Amino acid sequence: MRRLALTMAISAFAAGTALAAAAPYVGTWSRERLNCSxxxxxxxxxxxxxxxxxxxxxxxxxxxxxxxxxxxxxxxQASQCYGSDPSLDEPFSRVIHIVKQGATVRFTWPGFDSGPLVRC
Incomplete structure (x- = not known):
């Protein structure tokens, strides 16, 4: 039983690592690294x-x-969103575009552009 639990834990860790590697947008981002801390x-x-x-x-x-x-x-496709805009009924949904350019990412949606962001 312990061997099965250990095998499952190792598999879950490996799958999580593989998913993160396949998704370069996953992480914490900011315009300036100082904001990260x-x-x-x-x-x-x-x-x-x-x-x-x-x-x-x-x-x-x-x-x-x-x-x-x-x-x-x-x-x-983001849903179950909550925020500080009082004009939006909550929860709201939003379509967000993420573009990775070298070591930076950029988040955009109609009327918004984050500009280039660096990984924290």
């Missing part, structure tokens, strides 16, 4: 965090996200 209120306004199923961006976060490869990067 700043106070929590600064991070809320400046740091973008993406994992395999959710994302947290300045001013809003989404509990669910599905990623699809596109010709220019990735298209994210």
């Amino acid at each position: 700043a106070a929590a209120d600064v991070q809320r306004r400046t740091v973008y965090t993406v994992d395999q199923t959710a994302l947290s961006l300045p001013e809003f976060g989404c509990e669910r996200a599905t990623f699809r490869k596109s010709a220019s990067g990735w298209v994210v």
